[in-house]
Amino acid sequence: MSATDYEVQALFAEAIFRADIGHAISGEQVEYIKNQKMVRNQVNLISENLYLFDEPEMASISEAIQGALDLYAREVMGITQQLYVTQSWSLINEPEVGMHGHSHSNSIVSGSLYYCDLAEPVAKMVFDRHNSYQRLEFVPTNDKTNIYNAPFNVITPHKNEVLLFPSGLQHFVEPNQTPLPRHSIAFNTFVRGKLGDQRDVSELVLK
Numbered sequence: 001m002s003a004t005d006y007e008v009q010a011l012f013a014e015a016i017f018r019a020d021i022g023h024a025i026s027g028e029q030v031e032y033i034k035n036q037k038m039v040r041n042q043v044n045l046i047s048e049n050l051y052l053f054d055e056p057e058m059a060s061i062s063e064a065i066q067g068a069l070d071l072y073a074r075e076v077m078g079i080t081q082q083l084y085v086t087q088s089w090s091l092i093n094e095p096e097v098g099m100h101g102h103s104h105s106n107s108i109v110s111g112s113l114y115y116c117d118l119a120e121p122v123a124k125m126v127f128d129r130h131n132s133y134q135r136l137e138f139v140p141t142n143d144k145t146n147i148y149n150a151p152f153n154v155i156t157p158h159k160n161e162v163l164l165f166p167s168g169l170q171h172f173v174e175p176n177q178t179p180l181p182r183h184s185i186a187f188n189t190f191v192r193g194k195l196g197d198q199r200d201v202s203e204l205v206l207k
């Protein structure tokens with residue numbers, strides 16, 4: 001006879017942090033970002049400037065992003081070290097263009113910022129449970145999909161929203177099904193502070 005009384009507990013989880021930073025984004029900044037010189041990436045367009053948040057024109061946005069990273073470090077990661085932005089770049093996905101699956105190397109937490117209007121239907125960000133070849137593919141039936149088995153999780157970005165997620169999470173962007181360009185900023189981070197313990201000879205000071 002099979003058990004009818006049982007429980008399933010979650011062991012670990014991945015976090016997507018979402019916050020509205022519209023208060024920190026001005027019309028001039030939107031124009032400044034849209035006027036960046038763009039170059040062709042693989043399928044989409046990427047800004048020539050890959051350190052956008054370092055520009056003085058971006059100060060209030062950079063500050064708001066730092067605030068979100070501070071919350072993520074403290075509340076999601078539970079650490080005292082500081083996350084800071086390394087590279088930051090703007091992206092344009094023209095009509096029909098998405099972004100293939102990838103993850104972000106040499107970064108701890110990555111983020112996206114949707115700094116201006118997003119045309120409907122908004123191309124979603126799709127997070128993949130796996131980041132490597134799957135020899136066996138188990139596909140749950142629709143009515144049995146849950147956090148333990150879902151192969152994908154989908155986020156629909158909103159205007160003014162910043163998303164933060166672990167850099168190793170595989171993700172892709174759906175093709176832009178609208179006649180208008182889809183604008184975003186992406187960024188990577190690293191950590192500064194002290195890890196480990198001096199007496200344990202595991203100390204690592206990251207400046």
Ligand SMILES: [Fe+2]
Pocket residue numbers: 102103104171186
């Ligand atoms: Fe990405």
